[in-house]
Amino acid sequence: MVSSKIITTKAKERAYAQHFPSEVLKKAYSYCHEVTKKCDTNFYLGFQFLPEEKRNAVYASYAFCRYADDIVDEQKGKGVHWLLSRWEADLHSAYKNKATHPIMIALSDAVHRYNIPKAPYLGLIRGCKMDLTISRYKNFQELLTYCELVATTISSISLHIFGCNSPNAKKYGRYLSIALQLTNILRDVGEDAKKGRIYIPLEELERFGYSESELLRGVMNSSYYSLMKFQARRAHSYYQKAFCGMKNFTDDSRFATVVMGGVYHEVLQKIERKNFNVYQEKVRLGELEKQVLLLKLAAVGRI
Incomplete structure (x- = not known):
């Protein structure tokens, strides 16, 4: 069942407190936008019809998923597991408002702004790891x-x-x-x-x-x-x-x-x-x- 936290989006936004400086966030979200646009994804067309704040949050989440997927598809050798583990560690840090990578800076802001749980991001990484062994x-x-x-x-x-x-x-x-x-x-x-x-x-x-x-x-x-x-x-x-x-x-x-x-x-x-x-x-x-x-x-x- 979907929790009331998903339904009451406006209430969550009122409780949100921005952590990163506005200029840093602007650059981070712009970076995620470019990642999404560059991938020429079919999702990108639909994203254009979201309000700006929601669109930015989606760009951050898409860029996070794209980065993890690219690790599996483009990286070679034993370093793939390490790179995915590092990306997962960066995710945990982002939930503590600690981030240096532009994707993680934007994601950190988005997950707190919209109260997004960590579990689906971790699940996505588990799915990427399946592609390494299955x-x-x-x-x-x-x-x-x-x-x-x-x-x-x-x-x-x-x-x-x-x-x-x-x-x-x-x-x-x-x-x-x-x-x-x-x-x-x-x-x-x-x-x-x-x-x-x-x-x-x-x-x-x-x-x-x-x-x-x-x-x-x-x-x-x-x-x-x-x-x-x-x-x-x-x-x-x-x-x-x-x-x-x-x-x-x-x-x-x-x-x-x-x-x-x-x-x-x-x-x-x-x-x-x-x-x-x-x-x-x-x-x-x-x-x-x-x-x-x-x-x-x-x-x-x-x-």
Whole structure:
């Protein structure tokens, strides 16, 4: 159940006391903004529709998560565990208003401003650590555990920043976060294969008669298409459940949430239109596609 602390966002802001000098915070939040923008994330479009203070807090949280994810994806050798542990130690310090890295300075301000618990950030780091030791998932339940760490944790962080009108928002936020992660998994099948990672559950590969070797080699046959269509249907089911609950988010955050969900849902549909060819290039939405989608979402007021 979502605590009242998530719902009463304005009350929390009144109790907040700024610790870092305003100029230092301004530079730190600007740094996080640039990190988010540079990543060309699908989330960035939705972030633009948040009020400035909430947008800054989201930038800080996104930059924190991006930094941890980049440690796993870009760093090599035994130093990865140490770097993640150091980032985790910096997080603990940030909660004590002690920080030197611009991401942590901004995050320290954001978590105190919006009373964000430490647990989801720690969960995200645990999820990143899983990528260091686990490259296969036996069944969907195992994959779901991973999704809870790398995606649902972000939903929890977002709820504290966005605010919500009902405890039900937690449930719908979880549905949306899983839908987004399942879309990422489908989009990145080819990219992950190059790293020797398979996120699609092995039981499902076996069910559709498609081997690990075929997936890693990029073989697109009838078994592959059946497997991917099944994955897409499951992702759609999570979107459908999530989109039913948009009214549970506060007025000043609802459209941003709708846009984030809408962009990723459109990516999923584009993957389907490309007949699941995710080996040649990463499926993305162009600027024109995003603008058209925004007009559609604004016109209907929901997804």
